[in-house]
Amino acid sequence: NAGVTQTPKFQVLKTGQSMTLQCAQDMNHEYMSWYRQDPGMGLRLIHYSVGAGITDQGEVPNGYNVSRSTTEDFPLRLLSAAPSQTSVYFCASSYPGRTSYEQYFGPGTRLTVT
């Protein structure tokens, strides 16, 4: 099992550019989430999905879109990058139900917006 994989590992964007952060898991987890981690702010939930075709907003969804067409993949799209989106982005997955607190995290994508 590869677990949760994220690509790319590093990315530099210019303000206004768009891009997609990829996330895939091979554990057949129904729940998937995207977080951003900033110094002094901890991990904050951007969007999450409880199954294919179902997504919902987290704490900081503005400027990001998600879709979930398959169980395995949960891409995060930055529509028009801004310097405030400079962060480390983590994707996570978990089984549904009462054990969904046990989230498996990917290695992260470090994004810099200039």
Next chain:
Amino acid sequence: QKEVEQDPGPLSVPEGAIVSLNCTYSNSAFQYFMWYRQYSRKGPELLMYTYSSGNKEDGRFTAQVDKSSKYISLFIRDSQPSDSATYLCAMSAYGTGTASKLTFGTGTRLQVTL
């Protein structure tokens, strides 16, 4: 005011010391309480979880939850240099789907020195 407060540290202790890490929270709906460990430039990994109040022990680690005070703790006995990491507390409310929406503290950076 943040829903979950955690002292960012850094906390530096000698090898063999007992370490106490703490978080306070304000949301009475939180029922699941977790501690994640994050090594530098890696994704977080679940260390321990507790449902509702009480204590839980796993080897050198003990998690405590005091819901009346809205206070959770993680104790590390006989600390080792390999325990050097950032420790994140996380919490979620009860219920399918909502259990996967984790609210994290900012994390406490721990350094165990030889």
